[in-house]
Amino acid sequence: MSDSQSIAFLGRWEGFQVGAVQRRERSPDRPREEVWIELIEVKGEAMRCSGCGRPLDRVYDIEQRWVRDLPLLDAETWLRLPRRRVDCPKCGPKVEHLPWLAPYSRVTRRLADSVARLCRDVPIRQVAAYFHLDWKTVKRIDKEHLQERLGPVDLAGVTVLLMDEFAIRKGHRYATTIVDPYTKRVLWVGRGRSRESLRPFFALLGREGRRAIRAVVMDMNGAYEEEVRAQCPQAEVIYDLFHVVAKYSREVIVRVRGDEANRLRSVKAACQMIKSSHWLLLRNKENISRPQDRVRLRELLAANRALFTVYVLKDELKHLWDFRYPKAALRFWKHWYGWAVRSRIEPLRRFAHRLKPYLPGIIAHCRWRLHTSLLEGINNTIKVIKRRAYGFHDDDYFFLKIRAAFPGIGR
Ligand SMILES: [Zn+2]
Numbered sequence: 001m002s003d004s005q006s007i008a009f010l011g012r013w014e015g016f017q018v019g020a021v022q023r024r025e026r027s028p029d030r031p032r033e034e035v036w037i038e039l040i041e042v043k044g045e046a047m048r049c050s051g052c053g054r055p056l057d058r059v060y061d062i063e064q065r066w067v068r069d070l071p072l073l074d075a076e077t078w079l080r081l082p083r084r085r086v087d088c089p090k091c092g093p094k095v096e097h098l099p100w101l102a103p104y105s106r107v108t109r110r111l112a113d114s115v116a117r118l119c120r121d122v123p124i125r126q127v128a129a130y131f132h133l134d135w136k137t138v139k140r141i142d143k144e145h146l147q148e149r150l151g152p153v154d155l156a157g158v159t160v161l162l163m164d165e166f167a168i169r170k171g172h173r174y175a176t177t178i179v180d181p182y183t184k185r186v187l188w189v190g191r192g193r194s195r196e197s198l199r200p201f202f203a204l205l206g207r208e209g210r211r212a213i214r215a216v217v218m219d220m221n222g223a224y225e226e227e228v229r230a231q232c233p234q235a236e237v238i239y240d241l242f243h244v245v246a247k248y249s250r251e252v253i254v255r256v257r258g259d260e261a262n263r264l265r266s267v268k269a270a271c272q273m274i275k276s277s278h279w280l281l282l283r284n285k286e287n288i289s290r291p292q293d294r295v296r297l298r299e300l301l302a303a304n305r306a307l308f309t310v311y312v313l314k315d316e317l318k319h320l321w322d323f324r325y326p327k328a329a330l331r332f333w334k335h336w337y338g339w340a341v342r343s344r345i346e347p348l349r350r351f352a353h354r355l356k357p358y359l360p361g362i363i364a365h366c367r368w369r370l371h372t373s374l375l376e377g378i379n380n381t382i383k384v385i386k387r388r389a390y391g392f393h394d395d396d397y398f399f400l401k402i403r404a405a406f407p408g409i410g411r
Contacts, residue, residue, distance in 0.1 A: 011069070013039055014099050016081060023075065032132065035072045039081035047084060050103040051091035060087040067101060068133070069108045076132060079108070107133075107141070116145035120404070123388040139397065146400040153187050153403075155209050160368060162217040162240070163224045164375055165193040166382050168395065175395070176224075177402065179378065181217060181370050185408025186378070189399035195227040202231045215368050219243035220358045238368060239361040241321040242375040248314055248351060249282050255347040256310045257281060273300055274307070281311060306345050313340060313348065326366045333359060381405050 001009065004018040011018070019038035026033055046055045065083045068076070084096045095103045102109060111131070118127045119142040127142075128135040162179040174193040178201055179186050188201045202210060213232040218224045220239045228235060257274055264270040280288065280297045288294055301308040316336055323329035340352035355362075385401045 007037065011037070012100070013079070013081075015045055016041055033075040035075040035077045037069075037077065037079050039079055041082055041084070047086050048097040049086050049088040049091055049094045050097040051088060051094045053097065054088065054090070056086040056088060058087040060085040060093040065106075067106055067108060068111055070111050070114060107137070112141045112145070115141045119145075139394070143394075143397045143400060146397075146404050150400060150403050150407075153204070155187060155205055157212075158187065158205075158209065159212055160215045160217070160370070161187075161213060162370075162375065163198075163222070163228075164219065164378070165222065166379065168386075168398070175399070177378065177382070179374070179406065180408065181374055183408040184374060184406055186403045186406040189402050191395060193223065195223050198224060198227045198231075202227075215364070217365075217368075217370060220361065221247070236364050236367070237361050238364045238370075239358055240365075240370075240375055241318060242373075244355070244362070245314065245318060248317060252310050252345075252347045252351050253281050253314065256306050256345060259347075260304055260306055270304075274304065281307065285315065309339075309343055309345060310348055313343075320362060321365060323366050326363050329363050329366055330359075333363070378406065 004021065007021060008016075008018040016039040019040045020036075021038070022036045024030060024034040024036065046057065047059070048055050062082045062084050065081055067079045067081065069079055071077055085093045086096050088094045097103075100109050102112070105112065107115075115127060115131060115133070115138055118130070119138065122130075124135050124138050124142070127133075128138045131138070158180050160181055162181045163176060164179075165174050165176050167173070168175050168191075173191070176188075176190050176193050176197055177186055178188040188204065190197055190200055205213075210232050211234070213235045215236040215238055216224075216228045216232065217238045217240050218228070220243065225237055228237060257277070261271050261274045264274065277296065277300050280293060280300070285297075288297060301311055313336065316339075320329060320332060320336065323332065337352055337356065340348050343349065382402055385398065385405060388401075
């Protein structure tokens with residue numbers, strides 16, 4: 001086997017044989033070693049149209065092209081090849097189909113595949129630096145791969161939906177994610193958080209699909225409820241634990257802590273203790289691992305009755321989502337509500353009164369075995385993706401990355 005035959009054997013550029021091969025050493029205007037491989041088309045082989053796939057033998061024109069391939073050892077690898085356009089009776093002049101090179105692409109399929117594989121776990125800029133490619137090229141490759149891999153979503157068999165909003169840019173733009181909580185698959189991501197913004201999803205779901213929806217989990221403050229009631233009147237609306245507890249932290253714990261710090265501002269040590277405890281009070285008890293923090297929390301709660309009450313009632317409120325029987329949940333709620341309204345802690349009483357009308361939607365979760373931690377997980381993942389993929393100001397790409405991160409169990 002000659003040298004060029006060996007290289008052709010290793011490179012497997014179907015339809016081409018290898019001509020001249022050169023190695024270019026590093027120089028002031030060439031920051032890396034390069035290997036240039038000239039490819040020459042194998043004459044007499046049938047060409048195919050990249051538009052419709054039909055075999056053709058008429059060349060429309062030929063253009064010489066430089067294409068990047070995976071590196072050969074330490075060298076950046078460039079292919080120089082004639083890119084033929086065929087004269088297709090159906091599509092007109094079209095570039096010839098090659099299995100290893102997408103039409104109009106400047107990188108081979110295997111290089112694109114490697115880029116896309118790395119983009120699953122690594123930020124774009126690092127991938128670009130690793131392959132010495134422009135970040136725009138890397139983003140385009142990853143986006144095309146995601147579009148191809150995810151395709152149009154299959155909504156067959158979906159009966160329960162989980163809806164949530166997230167900020168694309170805080171205070172400016174929002175988006176909505178819709179998830180199948182049973183398979184943990186992100187079904188859809190769209191701009192906005194209004195009633196109207198959900199309509200493209202329901203259109204996609206179709207009439208049969210809308211009828212098949214039996215329950216929808218959401219935040220009680222969202223605009224989603226009205227739209228869900230209009231689109232799927234048979235579906236039960238469920239309020240999830242994650243949002244109710246977040247609301248409790250905002251409206252009760254933060255305020256009581258502020259009130260108490262205010263009240264005790266003449267007692268310096270007590271005031272300081274409360275002020276520095278903000279994060280301890282808002283965190284889940286299970287997540288406080290350092291022993292000294294646990295002691296601090298215990299001391300704080302022992303010293304302050306109001307904080308102790310709202311803290312304990314937060315933990316108790318979470319239990320409401322543990323019940324499997326609506327009657328038991330209702331009995332528990334009555335206890336909780338009694339404690340809250342008798343507490344004489346104004347923010348707590350206000351919260352309890354406001355929550356009461358939403359009770360049916362909280363009790364409803366008993367009939368649906370749902371993991372409420374899912375929402376928190378999705379929210380955290382979205383933040384990570386935003387840090388990595390955002391700054392590129394491409395919502396569609398950002399949304400594709402979210403869908404790719406939650407492909408569903410067993411897929
Ligand atoms: Zn064609």
